[in-house]
Amino acid sequence: MTLDIQLVNGIGNKTAERMKRKGIDSIERLASSSVEDLLKISGIGNTTARRYISTAQNYLEDIKEEERGANIIKEEVRPSSTSSEEIIYVPKTSFLEEISLLKEELVNQNSSSSNTKEILDVSRLSKKSPDIVQEYSNNIKVGEREKKTTKKEKNQIPLSLEEFLGDSESSISEEILDNPKLANEKNIPGVSIKPFITLKKEKIAPTEAEMVKSTKKSKKKKDFVKKKKNLAPMIKIGSNQIKSKIQPQTAKNQQLMQKKQQLRQQDQKLTYKNSTKIKEEKPRKDKPLLRTFFSPETMQKIRFFHFKIKHLEVAMRKNEDFIFHDLDSIVDYVEILNINYKTQSQIKIFKELEITPSFFDPLEKKEIDIWDLTFECARVLWVAAQACSYLSKKFESEGVLKNAIVAMVECSKMYKAAAYFSAACTRQENRGTTLSAGNLELNSEESRVLAQSLATMREERRQNLSVASNLSAGLSVLTKRLYFLKTYDKVKENQLKAQYNYDIGKACHLKAKILLKMSDDGENNKRIEELQKKANYYFYNAEETWEYMLENLKELSTNERENIQANLSIVNEHIIENDVEIIKENEAMKFQDPEPLIIVPENLAPFLPRTTNYLTQYKPIDLNFHAYRRYKDLLSEISVDYNKMEELQNKKAGIGRTLKQLRVLYDNNDIDISEFTHLFEKYSTKIVTIENVIEKLQNPEKKSIINKEQIKETKSKT
Numbered sequence: 001m002t003l004d005i006q007l008v009n010g011i012g013n014k015t016a017e018r019m020k021r022k023g024i025d026s027i028e029r030l031a032s033s034s035v036e037d038l039l040k041i042s043g044i045g046n047t048t049a050r051r052y053i054s055t056a057q058n059y060l061e062d063i064k065e066e067e068r069g070a071n072i073i074k075e076e077v078r079p080s081s082t083s084s085e086e087i088i089y090v091p092k093t094s095f096l097e098e099i100s101l102l103k104e105e106l107v108n109q110n111s112s113s114s115n116t117k118e119i120l121d122v123s124r125l126s127k128k129s130p131d132i133v134q135e136y137s138n139n140i141k142v143g144e145r146e147k148k149t150t151k152k153e154k155n156q157i158p159l160s161l162e163e164f165l166g167d168s169e170s171s172i173s174e175e176i177l178d179n180p181k182l183a184n185e186k187n188i189p190g191v192s193i194k195p196f197i198t199l200k201k202e203k204i205a206p207t208e209a210e211m212v213k214s215t216k217k218s219k220k221k222k223d224f225v226k227k228k229k230n231l232a233p234m235i236k237i238g239s240n241q242i243k244s245k246i247q248p249q250t251a252k253n254q255q256l257m258q259k260k261q262q263l264r265q266q267d268q269k270l271t272y273k274n275s276t277k278i279k280e281e282k283p284r285k286d287k288p289l290l291r292t293f294f295s296p297e298t299m300q301k302i303r304f305f306h307f308k309i310k311h312l313e314v315a316m317r318k319n320e321d322f323i324f325h326d327l328d329s330i331v332d333y334v335e336i337l338n339i340n341y342k343t344q345s346q347i348k349i350f351k352e353l354e355i356t357p358s359f360f361d362p363l364e365k366k367e368i369d370i371w372d373l374t375f376e377c378a379r380v381l382w383v384a385a386q387a388c389s390y391l392s393k394k395f396e397s398e399g400v401l402k403n404a405i406v407a408m409v410e411c412s413k414m415y416k417a418a419a420y421f422s423a424a425c426t427r428q429e430n431r432g433t434t435l436s437a438g439n440l441e442l443n444s445e446e447s448r449v450l451a452q453s454l455a456t457m458r459e460e461r462r463q464n465l466s467v468a469s470n471l472s473a474g475l476s477v478l479t480k481r482l483y484f485l486k487t488y489d490k491v492k493e494n495q496l497k498a499q500y501n502y503d504i505g506k507a508c509h510l511k512a513k514i515l516l517k518m519s520d521d522g523e524n525n526k527r528i529e530e531l532q533k534k535a536n537y538y539f540y541n542a543e544e545t546w547e548y549m550l551e552n553l554k555e556l557s558t559n560e561r562e563n564i565q566a567n568l569s570i571v572n573e574h575i576i577e578n579d580v581e582i583i584k585e586n587e588a589m590k591f592q593d594p595e596p597l598i599i600v601p602e603n604l605a606p607f608l609p610r611t612t613n614y615l616t617q618y619k620p621i622d623l624n625f626h627a628y629r630r631y632k633d634l635l636s637e638i639s640v641d642y643n644k645m646e647e648l649q650n651k652k653a654g655i656g657r658t659l660k661q662l663r664v665l666y667d668n669n670d671i672d673i674s675e676f677t678h679l680f681e682k683y684s685t686k687i688v689t690i691e692n693v694i695e696k697l698q699n700p701e702k703k704s705i706i707n708k709e710q711i712k713e714t715k716s717k718t
Helices: 013-021 027-032 035-039 046-077 095-112 128-147 174-178 208-229 251-276 296-317 324-337 346-353 373-398 401-423 437-461 465-485 490-518 525-552 558-578 612-617 625-667 673-698 700-717
Strands: 085-088 197-200 235-237 240-242 358-361 366-369
Touching: 027 046, 035 046, 296 324, 296 346, 296 373, 324 373, 346 373, 373 401, 373 437, 401 437, 437 465, 465 490, 490 525, 490 558, 525 558, 625 673
Parallel strands: none
Antiparallel strands: 085 197, 235 240, 358 366
16 A cells, blocks of 8 residues: 655645656655655755655654554454353443343353352342443443544443452442442452453253243344444544444534534644654744855855856867857856955855865966955956957957957956956965966956957958058057066067067058058158168068077977968068168167057956955056947947847748748648749748848948948939
8 A cells, every 4th residue: 555645744746746757656665765866856955855754754653553553452352262162242232131131040050050159159249230330331431422432342341250240349449339430440449341251151951941031132132233233334534444323314413424524634634744744943042043144045146157157167178169148147246246345254155155165277287275255256257358368269260350359358358357356355365376466467468469469450451551550550569568567588578579570560561551552643752661661670670589589499389480480471571562771770760650559448347346455555547438439339339240140040040941841831732832932932032131131240341342332323323
């Protein structure tokens, strides 16, 4: 017999279905299962699993105790008959008559055999004994009414014949005879309680009087059997079986019985709930409950964002694809943690949040323990900067330079913010090398240089040479600034020096080319020649530096040597293209360089730490608002184009599916030819227009050329 699992308090339909899927379909299996088995089911925690198992075990123990009690009662009531004894059940209603019959039988036996006086003495029966027994039976009836039980075994007279025939007057006190309430089974010392009367068999020849009395007995037994047949059947209430005498009842009596049964069922449910309820220890007033620094909802958000950042790190490690929107979790994570913790124990907060309190430094190649939540913000901002750099390289390889520029500018911003947070730490003793403020500041400047170089390349490809020359001059300024920020090793120092000379030389070269295109009459020939001479001067300096590196620096790797050789070939092409004489440094300094233009502002940190240490020691630098606005306009264009691309690609896929479905309908002759041609032309034209728009968004240069051609056509028509 298996018990339904929903009998356990707290288990509903959905939880029961989940448990049945895992093979836990009864209370017995739930009681025998472990906590680990229940933890595999969704929606069940550690405490809930323990509560379910304990309640199921308590429920099974209660059922076993009830069964043991029922078995004990049955064993007490069950007659132990042998071959030499005969058991007679004496009903309560005919008790006095049976006593008189027994007396007469004993008298007859006394007259028939000479040894009866030795066995039993009838004169010892007292006149008061039937009255005492009657009072005893009445008290039993009262007890049965109070308990509301109607079991057949309790209706039998528990009396032994030998004790009944004893001297009752000498064993029963007068107080018990006067007070009928005292005449119960405890206060009658001479009467022991047994469920039935046993008589020994004695084969004696029956007389005429005995035959008459036996016929009376048989009639009385038949009447008793008829009454027994009229008794109502057993009624099942819950798991208990109750025998009850139900006489013919009216409608009101039936309603009362139904109400009683309902009340009994409610009592059983309440007792079951009370037995399975786990006792909760109430907290003491003098010891308040421990409260976490963050609310439970905020802690859940922090854990979720921490998991998303870990997933992003794994994706970068495995070179998997992700998009800009995946970095929003880092921004939300820092916004929550960026508060002033004052004197609060941040190690305790780390334990409450259950996030990883360590960081692997790739430069030092060791684990660093995180003790400050501000340092944790610096770590995740460093992860965001690496993700932006990865996306920039990806866009550059795909030829989408606009997106590559935006990604590299975001990389510079994240490095700058990480440097601020690293400098603002108050509890972090070991910051390592990667997350030190100086190293993060240098990474921010390097990413600015890369963003500026990408912008210069983009303008040069678009043949916007004047802007490209100014951007190249700005790139040389950023390279020179980076050169003086730190003392580098010989390889890095010479590389920055050569790069600076090449950038400023290219700015002069591009400026000369644009002046050559603009002056057809030879007005700016002198200015063009000066710029070409100065460009060659810078190109020669860069060439000398790279040749020195190839000859003298043996620690160069193979990739670095290949890059230097490629740079030398490009520089030689520019020198040959200019075709002017070589000048010295004094003459070169007389000519003016192109005006530098820097599109990436210096301080674009999206966050500032809110710790007291940072606000008192550091002051944020004012932004270059004009460059910032230009950058924001560029970023808005990219985001709009990116969203349009996604929408158009989704529309194109949907229209393609409809065209396939139309083709299936046409092949199955489920659509008319005229309707098919009309719908096919309609959707095919939509696909063509969507493809044209996608091509324009992917190649903005074509878009600008088409717009210029349209403007010329409109002017010619007018």
